[in-house]
Amino acid sequence: MHFFNKISEVLKSDLPFVVYRKPNEKLVSVLVQSTNKLFYLDTFATNGFVFAPFNKDEEKILFPLTACEQFSLNITDFNELQISEEKTIVENVLDVQDSKLQHLNLVQKTIDFIQQKEADKIVVSRKERLKSSNFNLLNSYKKMLNNYPNAMVYLWFHPKVGCWLGASPERLIHCNKQHFKTMALAGTQAYVDTVEVDWKHKEKEEQQFVTDYILNTINGVVNHIKYTKPYTVKAGNLLHLRTDIYGDLQSENGLEQLIERLHPTPAICGVPKKIANHFIAENEGYNRSFYAGYLGEINLNCETNLYVNLRCMQIVNSEISIYIGGGITAESNAEKEWDETVFKTEVMKKIL
Template structure:
């Protein structure tokens, strides 16, 4: 099912309260605007794509785009390995337990068909939340994220602890390494510890493996009920940014990221989705995403760093994640 919200004007609406109702697009940090397309100012419709030709890809050899990397991969590799090593040293000095470090890879396309790219993304990533978002003052973003920040309905909520990455080899029977298990356990423990004063009747599953495109991750599902007097806004502020996109301790990791990554994440690793639609909220972490600006396509990828991280392996993980997005480009 594809749902479309088309705002009737070009006005930029900023989120004023988490009691607002609309499609929310929020950044990683606090510098950018939380943008909302209010439902009462949008036209909307939905279409089932399961048994139709909506996803037929109109792609011929002469129409295929050609891209140029704006920066040599060898330079990107050197920068990221250096960044990861700095993160590992910081963690080993007992300054943090985990830091999620990312990078941006920008490509120049001569002839990119946005709609065909989106259709291809829908066709390939059936287990992800796939989106295409545009506002003239912010720009155009699209992505296929496997990670739900939360769903909430009448006080009941669900979230997940998603971390650890390997290439999908045709099976979800994966031999996870200690580093990957530890990384995911940090996320789970953070969520449980920080939710205990806000929610009750917490339920947690055993960790299990899930596929997202050509990758697999470790996931734990968590659910519960908001205690009386606790708001959706408080729950979101507790969860975002999670250790899966920031690190632990949260403030220490966020400061390291801002001081060392060397670029602005903008809306990458923020969150997006339907806020208070028919009394239900469903928000997703903005991973596996790209920003389109004219002929430029910027792909954002990252990975969790712990004391056991090997910088070269962390670089390879970002390459695999970038390939997830490049796969949908012509």
């Protein structure tokens, strides 16, 4: 297909670019910078595509609309993608048992901390490093487009920053003029033929923490707040609990205030946020970088659409790093939390 041939040429050019498709849409959009200059976001009044790290103190990368070429394609038939079925050959860089023991210890430490009434919920994560000999970046992106129709599916590259690939099921914020929409997404179980499932108290409680936090956080910045009851949504081979939240921004500069308040959300950090964030920094043992940050359009066609950077991987030469995490509460079980990260990793490996 000519469209993907063009993207292939962009890849060879070593210029900064992003290819993305928003959830439940057919349009695949591309922004390519004309130079390899590194731009940073200094105001949410700008137009472009932002790629922000988990750590709020680190710089947010911007592809400004004025510095980019744009092209797009509506994909209605996924057979047109011409996906190769060749599997990527991968091997673990780190010993699996060592990784398991390390994560079990982290989760147990988190449970103990929460049971001492220090926090309600903390999201801890790990990074699985794989070595590959035949990884086809563009083919993996096509598989993501095919496998995750209701996710924000993206491929992002900057020669001075790196290469990231992901399929996020979680919206951080949607704004159209003053109208605002976000979601509280938490709880995970495997999808087995139906979304009509029962949720345990631990998952319901975890999701309620996220909902309550967001409602409290947006109070004072958003008017006419409305929200749905929690319902089950499918994301690839996983199910999550979700509540949709709506409202109207109180002021023209409300967008920046809102993002500042929301990020990082309890779905990728914890409750209370300050305590959870400090615990993660002290105990997780690695830099999340852009994992659990956010990305998306700012003021494109009068809309801002930002997504939490979940279900993502980082590509460095022949090494692929998959980032996975889970929400820990007082009722969590360390072995089950490890199993959940393994399952999430296997879901991601399907596109390799």
